[in-house]
Amino acid sequence: MSKNTIAVHLPDGAIREVPAGTTPLDIANSISPRLAAASVVARITPVSNAAGKSSAHDGQPHPDTASDGSAEATMYAAEDATAPRLVDLSAPLTADTRLELVTEKDPDALKVLRHSAAHVLASAVLELFPETRLGHGPATDSGFFYDFYREKPFTPEDLSAIESKMAEVVARNEPFVREFEPREQALAEFEKDGDFMKTHFVTRFTAPGDQVSFYRNGKFVDFCRGPHVPSTGRVKGFKAMSISGAYWLGNEKNPQLQRIYGTAFFSKKDLEDYLARLEDAKRRDHRRLGKELELFTVSDEVGAGLPLWLPKGATIRRLLEEYILDLERKSGYEHVYTPDLAKVDLYIRSGHWAHYHESMFPPMKLENEEMVLRPMNCPHHILIYESKLRSYRDLPVRLAELGTMYRYELSGALSGLSRVRCMTLNDAHIFCTPDQIKDEFSSVMKLVERAYRDLGITQYSYRLSLRDRANKEKYVDNDAMWELGERVLREALDSLGLKYREARGEAAFYGPKLDIQLADVMGHEETYSTVQLDFHLPNQFALEYTAADGNRHRPVMIHRAIISTMERMVSYLIELYAGAFPLWLAPVQVGLVPISERHAAYAEKIEAELRAAGLRVEVDARNEKMNAKIRDFALQKTPYILVFGDKEESASQVNVRTRGKTEQTSMPLADFITKARDLVATQSTEL
Ligand code: TSB
Ligand code: ZN
Numbered sequence: 001m002s003k004n005t006i007a008v009h010l011p012d013g014a015i016r017e018v019p020a021g022t023t024p025l026d027i028a029n030s031i032s033p034r035l036a037a038a039s040v041v042a043r044i045t046p047v048s049n050a051a052g053k054s055s056a057h058d059g060q061p062h063p064d065t066a067s068d069g070s071a072e073a074t075m076y077a078a079e080d081a082t083a084p085r086l087v088d089l090s091a092p093l094t095a096d097t098r099l100e101l102v103t104e105k106d107p108d109a110l111k112v113l114r115h116s117a118a119h120v121l122a123s124a125v126l127e128l129f130p131e132t133r134l135g136h137g138p139a140t141d142s143g144f145f146y147d148f149y150r151e152k153p154f155t156p157e158d159l160s161a162i163e164s165k166m167a168e169v170v171a172r173n174e175p176f177v178r179e180f181e182p183r184e185q186a187l188a189e190f191e192k193d194g195d196f197m198k199t200h201f202v203t204r205f206t207a208p209g210d211q212v213s214f215y216r217n218g219k220f221v222d223f224c225r226g227p228h229v230p231s232t233g234r235v236k237g238f239k240a241m242s243i244s245g246a247y248w249l250g251n252e253k254n255p256q257l258q259r260i261y262g263t264a265f266f267s268k269k270d271l272e273d274y275l276a277r278l279e280d281a282k283r284r285d286h287r288r289l290g291k292e293l294e295l296f297t298v299s300d301e302v303g304a305g306l307p308l309w310l311p312k313g314a315t316i317r318r319l320l321e322e323y324i325l326d327l328e329r330k331s332g333y334e335h336v337y338t339p340d341l342a343k344v345d346l347y348i349r350s351g352h353w354a355h356y357h358e359s360m361f362p363p364m365k366l367e368n369e370e371m372v373l374r375p376m377n378c379p380h381h382i383l384i385y386e387s388k389l390r391s392y393r394d395l396p397v398r399l400a401e402l403g404t405m406y407r408y409e410l411s412g413a414l415s416g417l418s419r420v421r422c423m424t425l426n427d428a429h430i431f432c433t434p435d436q437i438k439d440e441f442s443s444v445m446k447l448v449e450r451a452y453r454d455l456g457i458t459q460y461s462y463r464l465s466l467r468d469r470a471n472k473e474k475y476v477d478n479d480a481m482w483e484l485g486e487r488v489l490r491e492a493l494d495s496l497g498l499k500y501r502e503a504r505g506e507a508a509f510y511g512p513k514l515d516i517q518l519a520d521v522m523g524h525e526e527t528y529s530t531v532q533l534d535f536h537l538p539n540q541f542a543l544e545y546t547a548a549d550g551n552r553h554r555p556v557m558i559h560r561a562i563i564s565t566m567e568r569m570v571s572y573l574i575e576l577y578a579g580a581f582p583l584w585l586a587p588v589q590v591g592l593v594p595i596s597e598r599h600a601a602y603a604e605k606i607e608a609e610l611r612a613a614g615l616r617v618e619v620d621a622r623n624e625k626m627n628a629k630i631r632d633f634a635l636q637k638t639p640y641i642l643v644f645g646d647k648e649e650s651a652s653q654v655n656v657r658t659r660g661k662t663e664q665t666s667m668p669l670a671d672f673i674t675k676a677r678d679l680v681a682t683q684s685t686e687l
Helices: 024-031 033-038 107-128 156-171 183-192 196-205 268-284 286-292 311-330 344-350 378-386 434-455 479-496 536-540 566-576 597-612 626-635 646-650 669-681
Strands: 005-009 015-019 039-046 085-087 097-103 144-149 177-182 211-217 220-223 237-247 256-265 341-343 370-373 397-406 422-432 461-466 500-504 513-519 525-534 556-565 590-594 617-619 640-644 653-658 664-668
Touching: 015 024, 024 033, 024 039, 024 097, 033 039, 033 097, 039 107, 097 107, 107 144, 107 156, 107 211, 107 220, 107 237, 107 256, 144 196, 156 237, 177 183, 183 196, 183 211, 196 220, 237 268, 256 268, 268 286, 268 566, 286 566, 311 397, 311 422, 311 434, 311 556, 311 566, 341 344, 344 370, 344 378, 344 536, 378 397, 378 422, 378 536, 378 556, 422 434, 422 566, 434 479, 434 525, 434 556, 461 479, 479 513, 479 525, 525 536, 525 566, 536 556, 556 566, 590 597, 590 626, 597 617, 597 640, 597 646, 597 669, 626 640, 640 646, 640 669, 646 653, 653 669, 664 669
Parallel strands: 005 097, 461 500, 590 617, 590 640
Antiparallel strands: 005 015, 039 085, 039 097, 144 256, 177 211, 211 220, 237 256, 341 370, 397 422, 422 556, 461 513, 513 525, 525 556, 640 653, 653 664
């Protein structure tokens, strides 16, 4: 069946007729040697009328592309024969194909490099510890890992020896060479060597009579389908990061494996940048700062995902709440209070029960009714809308609440304050006429931008979150409604000129939404603000208003949250400011350091004056050295530290130390107060 020449379609539209067996590297070289040197792998897509069928080994499942979860089912997902796939630069092309050379900039290239780095790691481990048995070594989102079985645990010293050995493997620049062996022969060899994991993989993922694919670099050979970078020398920036335990096949009855994590990049510079970001992320981590700065805690006796706000964290939260309530009052919102639970029937009517059940806590049985903690505040606000007749003149009705809600998030997904099970949302539901949607939408967007400016948030992006059509369980089934919602949202976005990207399967069950995404230092994104268009709940509750013509009409609902949940926003602000909050948000704004006990009375006087001026102040009256007190306030990232002794007291002055600045200034207390109050009033991020 095989032809002597094949047609290779290049991205620029050119078609090359080349002998069968030509490799992507040959093609790259024929274009330019520089392109050849820059290429990592090739992406090929069979041309539909191509005669060549993929050969037996090409159909072999891929044992090495797991994400961190590494469930076997997803590891070895079957492939679509017509989909683009990556192949080695040295892979002979056997049929007509589209071909794209993948260079280092392509995100797929990094994945390939990282899988190759896993082979480099395994090569190093076997050179140092030949008794080790190999599991598998996939690329992950942040690097790669390899699972090993060895009775003795690897020590931190072993890890650094492994990293040095990896450097040798890289320096040897060994080519990755693909080899094939009959399955039965491969199995016999693995069994003889006691390689129980490889035996398992080969048995499970190849069929009798198959040729089994291996990759060799130097003396190291691994059962693997690839692809790989051309040679180990491409792994220029790498690091063996950590060791952790993992059970073979995720089952605790199986032997315990040692999983070595690493990361890899095409350059040392990329690696250094990544490690620096990682350090920065550690320094900013809100879970760590939450402890150090005494902002919040989580108690096992209360439960996971149910944080306790300590006084300092509560201060920040209260300031944020006051800030947003004030902004909403000025923007025409009316605030309400509603209970944290309701009868199950309410959520059956709203559709939460049918579509959002999995995220709800189980119901509680009372005498003859069932109550449930609310996962959202909408139904309660709807009942407030319904509590009286509404006319078109009343609309829009904007009902807002710092609404506490409960969601059954998976325990593995919980994280500090950023993903919790009990949360208080800066929520509002706007009930309006269809004509008012656009204006309301744009007012909400302006509020978001205003709030971000005031909070010092500058990096964010817009995401249009749409339903997944096929998922009838998660989304209300009403095509016309979804299409209308999507169209209206797009129109509103376009008229504001906002750039956005789309995400399928991220909508609320009742309608599409515009989400505002913030990323942390590592680039990990979460949704904060959200604006959601809803034609569904007004229907479920048969909401009405009387129009000018006297007829009854149905209002539209907009669900919106400007600053997200208090939990998530505070977690973000902690990381954004690395705990060094702007003056208006700092839990303690001024630290007072009396030089000796003699100055206690002066300290009290200053404290009282600052309090009276509305400033948050803490005195360190301990019998400690002045410098120790200053250091402790500095560790708490206190914006201002006022130091005073005889000299200051007799002149009615204070010595002011400003966070982040080296110079100190002495000034009358009244001047300091004026300055501080001004910075608070303008929500300045500078001191
Ligand atoms: C805006 N009914 C709407 C509301 O009217 C609603 O609840 N929307 S939501 O489900 O998207 O949640 C609103 C916001 O809460 C999200 O955008 C997110 O920023 C925040 N949030 C959601 N789940 C959690 C959680 N587990 N922990 C902390 N914050 C969360
Ligand atoms: Zn809502």
